[in-house]
Amino acid sequence: MSGVDGWLRRALPGRCAFCLAALPGEAPWCAACFAELPWNLPACDGCGEPQPPAQAGLRCGRCLRRPPTFDRARVPLRYTNEVAGLVQRFKFDASPRAGSLLLELLMTRLSADARAWPEALVAVPLHPRRARGRGFDQALWLSRRLALRLGCPLVSAQRLRDTPSQRGLDRGERRKNLRAAFVVPATLPGRVALVDDVVTTGATLEALAVACRRAGAREVEAWAVARTPLHDR
Incomplete structure (x- = not known):
């Protein structure tokens, strides 16, 4: 067990x-x-965007036109129904039970090859001011436990700017909001997985992936528990 x-x-x-x-x-x-449970199937393996059944196994049109700065997304669930409730209790109420369930659900959908792939994990960081205000950093909580489960190091990234809320912004506005928002002060190994709880447009993970490549990562994957469906944004 x-x-x-x-x-x-x-x-x-x-x-x-x-x-x-x-x-x-x-x-x-x-x-x-x-x-x-609302499993994210099928999903684009480039960005994790939920896809219609006819698109199973194919990358979405957005990834074909403009591939994300990370190489692959692993996001097993959709942010709706029971999963949305779990995420909200975990993120805003700091519920360890909800967080433990989300972590275990993520682990059930990581194959043996996926678990062995990363040489380091990097959590999506909160700005220190926001972390103090909230009192809880959900991505760091998940990442620490995931790193222990996988037996790989967790490397810290820093958020340089306390960016305005991403709520209500479209994909392009989120990218602009996050430009040069992150730095990784350590030298990274070649294969790195970024960890967050929920992906909305992917702009945050894309900005962090850029910082990781600057720090030496050659391959970057984006891992999260759930993806917000396009019609719910």
Whole structure:
């Protein structure tokens, strides 16, 4: 049993984390609830954008026209329904139970090859002023535990500017808002995975990927728990 599974089963022994049904096995959820979660399938493997079924296995038109600055996105869930509720409790209420569930859901969708791929993780950083105001850094929380699970180092990035809120901005406005917003003060290894809780347009991860390449990374992947569908932005 994983450490996250053990924590969840101590918190709710023998019960599904979603419907509270009795559980016969070790997983923290029942098979029915797990199957009904809003899985991000199919999705563009370039940016993680949800795609219609006919586009399965293909990159989206936006990635074909302008590939993102990271090489690949791994985002297993869509930010809706139960997942949106979990993210909100984790992000705004600092719920360790919600965070542990999100981490475990992410791990279930990382193949053995994906888990072995990164030579370092980099969390999307909050500006220190915003981190103090919120009192909780959700990307750092996830990244620390993910690094322990994968057995790879976590390298710190810095947000140079306390950028205005991204809410209500389109993709181009978000890119402009985040230009030169990040720096990685250490030299990075060749393969790096960026970690965040939710991807909206991908602009934040793109800006951080640029900083990581400047610090020496040759290949960069973007990892997050959930992606906001286009119609919900």
